[in-house]
Amino acid sequence: MANALADVQTTFLNLDGQYNLLLAACPTQADRDALMERYSAAESAYDQCVGQLLEDDDAAVATLCTQLAAINKQVSALTTQMGDMSKVLALLDQALKLGQQVIACLA
Amino acid sequence: MKCKCVWLWIAGSSVFLSAMVLAGCKTSDDAAAASSQMATTSLKLSSYYKALQTTFQETDELYQLNAQLYAKPYTSENQQLLKTNEAELAKRAQLAADLSALSESFGSLTATTTPATVASDASQVETDLDKLAALKASSTEQGALRLAVQQLASAIQQHKEREAAKAMEGAAQSLSDLFAKETSVWNSTEEVYSQIAANLAANLVDANLTDNSAVLDVALAPFGLVRSASIGDMNQKLAPVAKQQIATEKAAMDESYLNATDGMAKALVQMAQRIQALAEGKPMTARRAPLSLATVQEWVTQVNSVANTLAPASAAAAGSAASGSGKEK
DSSP states (O other): OOHHHHHHHHHHHHHHHHHHHHHHHOOSHHHHHHHHHHHHHHHHHHHHHHHTTOOOOSHHHHHHHHHHHHHHHHHTTGGGGTTOHHHHHHHHHHHHHHHHHHHHHHO | OHHHHHHHHHHHHHHHHHHHHTTOHHHHHHHHHHHHHHHHHHHHHHHHHHHHHHHHHHHHHHHHHHHHHHOOOOOHHHHHHHHHHHHHHHHHHHHHHHHHHHHHHHHHHTTOOOHHHHHHHHHHHHHHHHHHHTTSOOHHHHHHHHHHHHHHHHHHHTTOHHHHHHHHTTHHHHHHHHHHHHHHHHHHHHHHHHHHHHHHHHHHHHTTOSOGGGGGHHHHGGGTOOOOSOOTTHHHHTHHHHHHHHHHHHHHHHHHHHHHHHHHHHHHHHHHHHHHHHHTTOOOSOOSOOTTHHHHHHHHHHHHHHHHHHHHHHHHHHHHHHHSSTTTO
């Protein structure tokens, strides 16, 4: 039931765990703002998923979850990419986009 | 849809238990035991949901602290999402509590066998169900439930006990199924709560904002010694031990919750099985409430204990955080 929820949860918790280091590594205010925006989006995606009490037996959702799980492996090590904040933000964008697609499928 | 299943289960329970009342002295004893067990199990389910609600409230406070201390945004929109999810838990807690009250009233029915009294009590049940229906069910569901209760009174007065009991078979399973279906979602919210708390605690240790000297107690307490009020530089040296303690305690919190959830699920399954056996005319083999409820109570006590300890301090911290500028950025 909750594989989709677990994947969206992983994105959020991985970001939460690395957030302070990432924020400190942001070279510009624009980067900090962008990171904050992703954090808020990750939290929002998680709470939306909970609210929908997910069912993920849909094939399309399963495919999205597979993709999200793959991206989450990279999200779990965002701090290794701190030297290139644009890459960090791009990875987060990929994860959040997939999370939103999961929510859309389940809505 | 899920709530509709529960409403149907409640109506089914009404039919079944009241039917048992009229089926003779031996069965009446079993019905009384079943009523008592249903009341206990339902009340524990309500306590379980309320404890989960507490973790939602603490998650809200943690987010506010994170916003204030570490610029982790917590928008009013996200706070509302969390509150909406918490409200869903509150509905389940109230439903379970009301169901427990109904079960208690069924227990009192076992003392009477007159149709007039049963009809009167069934009317009271209808009144109780009106209160339940006001929680969430749609008007369609409310109408269906009211009709079910009216049919209950009619079935009892016409002594259609067996039909009513058979109709109950499978219905008792629905509450157990509902719980099982949602378990992974609540597991997730508990995990998020404990991880967010652990992350924040570790951040506070890293920032040297904690008194880590408590970890020395394991060495000092056996000898009746107490640590010094000030341990100076040693506080930072103890940081890794403090962080290990955070990880250990977080794992224990998660395990305790999972045990409680498992215990609750088992108790609900046992209840459904016992009621099904009664519906099939078999004697009740166990009259005590399911033993696995003890693990539920253990976790509920832990959550409430922590919440009671934190109440004054967390309220002040949350108030301070809410008045800060961290809510949006």
